[in-house]
Amino acid sequence: xxxxxxxxxxxxxxxxxxxxxxxxxxxxxxxxxxxxxxxxxxxxxxxxxxxxxxxxxxxxxxxxxxxxxxxxxxxxxxxxxxxxxxxxxxxxxxxxxxxxxxxxxxxxxxxxxxxxxxxxxxxxxxxxxxxxxxxxxxxxxxxxxxxxxxxxxxxxxxxxxxxxxxxxxxxxxxxxxxxxxxxxxxxxxxxxxxxx
Amino acid sequence: xxxxxxxxxxxxxxxxxxxxxxxxxxxxxxxxxxxxxxxxxxxxxxxxxxxxxxxxxxxxxxxxxxxxxxxxxxxxxxxxxxxxxxxxxxxxxxxxxxxxxxxxxxxxxxxxxxxxxxxxxxxxxxxxxxxxxxxxxxxxxxxxxxxxxxxxxxxxxxxxxxxxxxxxxxxxxxxxxxxxxxxxxxxxxxxxxxxx
Numbered sequence: 001x002x003x004x005x006x007x008x009x010x011x012x013x014x015x016x017x018x019x020x021x022x023x024x025x026x027x028x029x030x031x032x033x034x035x036x037x038x039x040x041x042x043x044x045x046x047x048x049x050x051x052x053x054x055x056x057x058x059x060x061x062x063x064x065x066x067x068x069x070x071x072x073x074x075x076x077x078x079x080x081x082x083x084x085x086x087x088x089x090x091x092x093x094x095x096x097x098x099x100x101x102x103x104x105x106x107x108x109x110x111x112x113x114x115x116x117x118x119x120x121x122x123x124x125x126x127x128x129x130x131x132x133x134x135x136x137x138x139x140x141x142x143x144x145x146x147x148x149x150x151x152x153x154x155x156x157x158x159x160x161x162x163x164x165x166x167x168x169x170x171x172x173x174x175x176x177x178x179x180x181x182x183x184x185x186x187x188x189x190x191x192x193x194x195x196x
Numbered sequence: 197x198x199x200x201x202x203x204x205x206x207x208x209x210x211x212x213x214x215x216x217x218x219x220x221x222x223x224x225x226x227x228x229x230x231x232x233x234x235x236x237x238x239x240x241x242x243x244x245x246x247x248x249x250x251x252x253x254x255x256x257x258x259x260x261x262x263x264x265x266x267x268x269x270x271x272x273x274x275x276x277x278x279x280x281x282x283x284x285x286x287x288x289x290x291x292x293x294x295x296x297x298x299x300x301x302x303x304x305x306x307x308x309x310x311x312x313x314x315x316x317x318x319x320x321x322x323x324x325x326x327x328x329x330x331x332x333x334x335x336x337x338x339x340x341x342x343x344x345x346x347x348x349x350x351x352x353x354x355x356x357x358x359x360x361x362x363x364x365x366x367x368x369x370x371x372x373x374x375x376x377x378x379x380x381x382x383x384x385x386x387x388x389x390x391x392x
Binding site for chain 1: 229302319
C-alpha cells in the first residue's frame with residue numbers, strides 16, 4: 001500500500017525482519033562458519049529477499065558483526081556483574097555447557113584469518129563491560145587474600161580467556177556445567193587461589 | 197616406458213609427487229582452511245592429476261591428516277627433548293614467531309566442527325612424544341624446587357596448551373620470539389615458577 005506522506009526518518013524498522021535476519025545469520029555462522037555463509041543463504045533462511053537484507057547491512061561482515069553484538073549484548077542489557085568469583089565461574093560454566101554457545105565461539109575463533117572483523121567486534125563488545133567486571137572480581141579476590149598478593153592479574157585474566165578457548169577445543173561438548181566449573185577452579189588453584 | 201616385469205609390491209612411491217601433493221595440501225589448508233580445500237585444487241597446485249592424488253589418499257581428510265603427520269613428525273624425526281624448560285620455551289617461541297606455523301595451528305583449531313579428524317590426528321601425533329617430554333620438563337622443574345610442590349602438573353600442562361591457542365588468537369603475528377617467550381615465562385611465574 002502506497003502512502004502519500006513520506007515516512008519519518010527515525011521510525012522503527014520492521015522488528016520481525018530484523019530478528020529473523022539476525023537469527024538466520026547466527027544459525028548459519030554456527031552451522032557452516034563465516035566463510036561458508038552468504039547473504040543469499042541468510043535471506044532464504046530468514047524468509048526475506050536479498051534486497052531486504054542489503055537495505056539493513058552493507059555486506060556479510062557488517063551483518064555477522066551486528067548479529068554478534070545482538071546475541072552478546074542486546075540479549076543481556078541488564079548485566080551488572082557477578083556476586084563474587086565463584087558466581088562468575090557458575091555463569092561461565094552454564095554458558096559453556098550449551099553446545100550452541102560453544103560452536104559460536106569456535107566459529108569466531110576459526111574465522112580469525114578470513115574475517116578478523118568478527119573477532120575484533122566480539123572482543124570490543126565483550127571486552128568492554130565484561131572484561132572490566134572480570135578484573136574487579138580478580139582484584140577483589142586478591143584483596144580478600146584468596147589470591148597471592150604478587151599475582152599479575154593481567155596474566156591471570158588472559159589465562160582465564162585462554163582456558164575458555166582451550167576448553168572449547170579439547171573438552172567434549174557434553175561435559176556439563178559442574179565439570180566445567182571444576183576445570184576453572186582447578187586452574188585458579190594453580191594460581192594460588194584458596195576459596196574462602 | 198612399459199616394463200615386462202611386474203612392479204614389486206613394496207617399491208618406493210614417487211617421492212617427488214608425494215612431496216608436491218603434501219606441500220600443496222598444507223599450503224591450501226593454511227590459505228583457505230580445510231572446508232575450502234578440495235582434492236582438485238591440491239592436484240592443480242601440485243601439478244599432478246586428480247587420479248595421482250586419489251591413488252595415494254582415499255579422500256580429503258586422509259590427505260590432510262597425512263599432511264599434518266608429515267609436517268609435524270616426519271620433518272623432525274630426531275626430536276628427543278629439550279635441555280630444560282627455558283630451552284622448551286625458546287623452541288615454542290621460535291615456532292610461534294613464524295606466521296605460517298601460526299596460521300596452520302589456527303586452521304587446525306578452526307576445523308574442529310567440520311573436520312574433527314584433523315585436530316584428533318594433530319593431538320595424536322603431537323600428543324605422544326612431545327606431551328611426554330613437556331611433562332618431564334614440568335616434573336623436573338618442580339623437583340628442582342622451581343615450581344611449588346603442590347602444583348597440579350596436569351592443569352599446568354593443559355594451561356600451557358591453552359596459552360599457545362590463546363596467543364594465536366589474540367596476539368599479533370609479528371610479535372617476535374623474545375616477546376612470545378616472555379609471555380610464557382610470565383604465565384609460569386603466576387604458577388609460582390621461579391627460574392634458577
